[in-house]
Amino acid sequence: MARALAKKVETSTMLLEAAKKVLRQNGHSGLSTRDVAAAAGVPLSQIHYHFGSKQGLMLALFDYLNAQLLDRQNAMFHDATLSLSQRWDRACDYLDEDIASGYVRVLQELIAASWSDPEVAKVVRSGLMSWLELIAEVARQADKELDGLGPFSAGEVAALVSSAFIGAESLYLLGAEKKGGPVRQSLRRVGDAIRMAEGKSSKR
Template sequence: MGRAAARKIETSTGLLEAAKKVLRSSGYAGLSTREVAAEAGMPLSQIHYHFGSKQNLVLKLFEHLNAQLLERQNSLFGDTSLKLSEQWDRACDYLDEDIASGYVRVLQELIAVSWHDAEVAKVIRAGIMGWVDLVTDLARKAERRIGPLGPFSAEEIGAIAASSFIGGESLFLLGLEKNGSPIRASLRRVGDLIRIAEGIRPDEG
C-alpha cells in the first residue's frame, strides 16, 4: 500500500472515530458534519470528499463498527476450547464493552432513523442479519453437540437471541436498568440454562 492510500485510510478512520464521539453525545438528529470535522481536527471538505453526506458518514461508521464486532464474535464462537455456556458468558461481556464503546448507541440511533429512511433501513437490516445468521449457525452447532434445543429451531433461536440483545440494548439506553429492570443480568442467566443443558450445575460453571 502506498503512502497516499495509507493516508486516505487514516483520514477516513479518524473521521469515523470523530463521528462516533459526536453521535454518542448529540444523537443522529443533532450530529453535524461541521462538528465531526472539528472533533477530528480536519477541514469540513474532507468529510464531503470521503463520505459525501452526513447520512453516508454515519452508515459507513455503522458498517465499520459492525464488521469489527462480527469478526470478534466469529472468533469467539469459533473457539472450540470454550463450552457454549462460556461463549454465551463472553458474549454478555462483549455487550458491556459495546455499550461503553458507543456501538450500541450508534446502532439504536440508526434503527430509529431506518423507520422512515429506506436507504438506512437497507444497511441496518443487512448488518443485523449478519448477527442473526451468526447465532443461527451457532445454534445448529449446539444441536449437534448437546442435542435438541427444546421446541425451538435454530432459526428461532437466532431470532430470539437477536431480539433479546437488541431489545435489551434499547431498554438499557432508556434507563430501565436504573429503574430496577435487570436487563443484562437476565441475559447472563441464559448461560445457566445452557450449563444445565450441558450437564453442568450452574454453581459449578
C-alpha cells in the same frame, strides 16, 4: 500517490472515529456534519469529499464498526475449546464492553436512523442478518449437543436471541437498569439455563 492515499485513509478514519464520538454523545438527531468535522479537526468539506453526504458517512460508519464486532464474535464462536454456556457468558461480557465503549449507543442509533432511511436500512439490515446467521450456526450446534431446541428451529432461536440482545441494549440505554429492571442480569441468567441443559443432556 502512496503517501497521498495513506493520508486520505487517515482522514477518513479520523472522520469515522469523530462521527462515532459525536453519535455516542449527541445521538443521530443531534449529529451535525459540522460537529463531526470539528471533532475530527478537519474542515467541513472533507466529509462531502470522502463520503459524499451525511448519509454516506453514516453508512461507512456502520460498515466500519460492524466489521470489527463481527470479526470478534466470529472468532469467539469458532473457538472449539468453549462450551455453549461459556460462549453465552462471553457474549454477555462483550455486551458489557460494547456498552462501556459506546458501540452499543452508536449501533442502536444507526438502527433507529434506518427506520426512516431505506438506504441506511439496507446496509444495517444486511449487517445484522450476518449476526443472525452467526447465531443460528451456534444454535445448530446447540441442537446437537443438547437434547434439541424444544419447539424452536435454529433460525428461530437466533431471531429470539438477537431480539433479546437488541431489546436489552435499547432498555439499557433508556436507563431501565438504574430503575430496577434487571436487563443484563436476566441475559446472564440464560447462561445458567444453558448450563443446566448441558448438565442434563443425554448426549454427553
